[in-house]
Amino acid sequence: MHRRYKPPMPNPTVVTRPRKSRAATPAPARTRRSKAKPPKVGFVSLGCPKALVDSERIITRLRSEGYEIAPDYQGADVVVVNTCGFLNSAKEESLEAIGEAMAENGRVIVTGCMGVEKGRIMAAHPGVLAVTGPHQYEEVVEAVHDAVPPLHDPYVDLVPAEGLRLTPRHYAYLKISEGCKNRCAFCIIPSLRGDLVSRPAAAVMHEAERLVAAGVKELLVISQDTSAYGIDLKYAESKWRGAPLRARFLDLVQALGSLGAWVRLHYVYPYPHVDGVIPLMAEGRILPYLDIPFQHASPKVLRAMRRPAAKERTLERIRRWRQICPDLAIRSTFIVGFPDETEEDFALLLDWLKEARLNRVGCFKYEAVDGAAANALPGAVPEKVKEERWHRFMAMQQQVSRDLLSEKKGRTIYVLIDEVDDKGAMGRSPWDAPEIDGSVFLDGEGRVRPGDLVRARVVEADEYDLWAELRQNGRA
Numbered sequence: 001m002h003r004r005y006k007p008p009m010p011n012p013t014v015v016t017r018p019r020k021s022r023a024a025t026p027a028p029a030r031t032r033r034s035k036a037k038p039p040k041v042g043f044v045s046l047g048c049p050k051a052l053v054d055s056e057r058i059i060t061r062l063r064s065e066g067y068e069i070a071p072d073y074q075g076a077d078v079v080v081v082n083t084c085g086f087l088n089s090a091k092e093e094s095l096e097a098i099g100e101a102m103a104e105n106g107r108v109i110v111t112g113c114m115g116v117e118k119g120r121i122m123a124a125h126p127g128v129l130a131v132t133g134p135h136q137y138e139e140v141v142e143a144v145h146d147a148v149p150p151l152h153d154p155y156v157d158l159v160p161a162e163g164l165r166l167t168p169r170h171y172a173y174l175k176i177s178e179g180c181k182n183r184c185a186f187c188i189i190p191s192l193r194g195d196l197v198s199r200p201a202a203a204v205m206h207e208a209e210r211l212v213a214a215g216v217k218e219l220l221v222i223s224q225d226t227s228a229y230g231i232d233l234k235y236a237e238s239k240w241r242g243a244p245l246r247a248r249f250l251d252l253v254q255a256l257g258s259l260g261a262w263v264r265l266h267y268v269y270p271y272p273h274v275d276g277v278i279p280l281m282a283e284g285r286i287l288p289y290l291d292i293p294f295q296h297a298s299p300k301v302l303r304a305m306r307r308p309a310a311k312e313r314t315l316e317r318i319r320r321w322r323q324i325c326p327d328l329a330i331r332s333t334f335i336v337g338f339p340d341e342t343e344e345d346f347a348l349l350l351d352w353l354k355e356a357r358l359n360r361v362g363c364f365k366y367e368a369v370d371g372a373a374a375n376a377l378p379g380a381v382p383e384k385v386k387e388e389r390w391h392r393f394m395a396m397q398q399q400v401s402r403d404l405l406s407e408k409k410g411r412t413i414y415v416l417i418d419e420v421d422d423k424g425a426m427g428r429s430p431w432d433a434p435e436i437d438g439s440v441f442l443d444g445e446g447r448v449r450p451g452d453l454v455r456a457r458v459v460e461a462d463e464y465d466l467w468a469e470l471r472q473n474g475r476a
């Protein structure tokens, strides 16, 4: 069977895992009218999709000023490293990435979440040119100007209206807010990124429209807490398509659902008002997919974690959602071994997991993060116990996942094609987000292209992926 390497279980959600460093996409070819060589910036982007969106914004701005993006360290006049500082391991990876850029290029600007620890960065890498924090787009661009002044040329300053993205052409992350109003005990994001700041609804919709007009087939809605969207704005209205649109979760999702692209919701909490989007999923206006980081099921542990919606009766809610939209896929992440998690708490989590039948699940062993309130909690769980619980958790979820995917056999489903090579095509169903969920393989299929939305009949399944045969090519 044609398949690519998969980790033993679907990766934990990208919000809590640093991505592998990646160089930005090479600059598109264009007619050169200027004799002077444009300055080149290298880009290394680490961390979650939110950090990726920050990188896209910085690159868009730099390209609009005539900078080119170097595909490697050697071709760059200066390198920007967008760091992640969510976990200690992510900080270590960020410091390593800075060290690599210093060794390979020597002219390095650091930005992103770890930028708040300037002293630590400068102590490890004293030659770094500048350090800026998360969302400091202006400061990063200023630092690039200082390092390599822009070349003013009206012919090379043009960028596509939708901006430049690091994702494939057919899907894009759509960030609807910055920061977070919650204060989960294990998390330092609010101290790194500040309180919730939502974008006006019209600004989100204009960006979404531009993306769809540029060929994007799937919009992945992200933020730290998507269901809290607009609370800080008191649901203020802004004008979109000549009519007022409220900065309210449901209103925004409804508007996004009218654009004709797949709309996938990430980082949603099970608040009662989330119930309102389930009928939109049942009607096919947005994807039947919810990414809800539950983190645990024991009320005692959830309280200690200070999780939002800790008091909600989630199993009941999930049951109701599935009555309205039986095809709903739920992805989530969990933490095992949180301070004072007893065997009883853990057993409750396993029972909950068996009952909830979540489609995609990632699991972390609890790890202390410098500056997190949870560090002061008593009852540290020994590493050996964490490890053992993690394995039990994964074994349980593997069985659930295998059963759920096997139920898809014989169904004809939509598949959005991501990649095609000489062995066939690989895509995703409405129940799979890019990078973190499973895939649908169309072995030997060469009649499709990346970005095609096709119909395919599921013929095989394992605990992660589906295999299908093409029924109809939806390509225009």
Ligand code: SF4
Binding pocket: 180, 181, 182, 183, 184, 187, 188, 189, 190, 224, 225, 308
């Ligand atoms: S919801 Fe909790 S875990 Fe998520 S960013 Fe906010 S504080 Fe951190």
